[in-house]
Amino acid sequence: MPSxxxxxxxxxxxxxxxxxxxxxxxxxxxxxxxxxVGGLAKLLDIPQTRMSQHLAMLRAYRLVEERRDGRRHCYSLAHPELATWITSGIDVLEARPTSLNAEDIHEVRELWS
Amino acid sequence: MPSxxxxxxxxxxxxxxxxxxxxxxxxxxxxxxxxxVGGLAKLLDIPQTRMSQHLAMLRAYRLVEERRDGRRHCYSLAHPELATWITSGIDVLEARPTSLNAEDIHEVRELWS
DNA sequence: AACATGTATGCAAATATTCGCAGATGTTAT
DNA sequence: ATAACATCTGCGAATATTTGCATACATGTT
Incomplete structure (x- = not known):
């Protein structure tokens, strides 16, 4: 298969x-x-079991790493640049007409940096 | 809805x-x-009708622009940075263990820049 | 051991995406 | 007008994703 x-x-x-x-x-x-897991689930306001499923997926692709601390499973980004790359997608998003308003984008850009 | x-x-x-x-x-x-459309379809070796569907989707999200020239529909990127952003995702991809080998990634990085 | 707590997993239903095919539309040539 | 060409659209079948629920697993507490 061609590269x-x-x-x-x-x-x-x-x-x-x-x-x-x-x-x-x-x-x-x-x-x-x-x-x-519980902390993340509460933050995003979704059931823990769903959060677990999301994390399992990210883990399978090695985008996050797991560290066990007692009965808690702590997750972190395997490559923090990932978050940066995603946020840089906001620029692409901003360059198009969108249903979002400029303030929202600005606010999130602050939050996520 | 929070931003x-x-x-x-x-x-x-x-x-x-x-x-x-x-x-x-x-x-x-x-x-x-x-x-x-035909050129792209031939290049990627997929049926023209499928290419049309892909293009309709990208068009709906205003990621590409259409210019008509006689009976041909010519497409171009609405924001060329889009391509750059996507390729920069290769870095994320490279930072993980992957089924791809380093040469393939290198070769494509050359082709797509 | 029994129990509570924090997470993970398996499965089925609901939902969304992909893809091929058949036919519609618009354009140029005869 | 008819035909040929380039592309688009609608629709259904195959496939993949998402989600909730029930339950299993592991760790710490009593």
């Missing part, structure tokens, strides 16, 4: 893994801190 | 639009040239 096709396929997979609102937020929450 | 959630949702949508091997390759092919 272009292989790389495009792999990239598409990564994009798919990231392409979920919960997972994007979760990655951004991990930008600076490590956090346990 | 973080709105932005994450919007970002996830964009990620989803991009998260397809054909669409990633097609965007990279448009990096420097504008091209018509």
């Amino acid at each position: 272009r096709i292989a790389v495009a396929k792999e990239l598409a997979e990564i994009f798919k893994v990231i392409a979920h609102p919960d997972r994007i937020r979760l990655i951004e929450e991990l930008r600076n801190n490590e956090m346990d | 973080r959630i709105a932005v994450a949702k919007e970002l996830a949508e964009i990620f989803k639009v991009i998260a397809h091997p054909d669409r990633i390759r097609l965007i990279e092919e448009l990096r420097n040239n504008e091209m018509d």
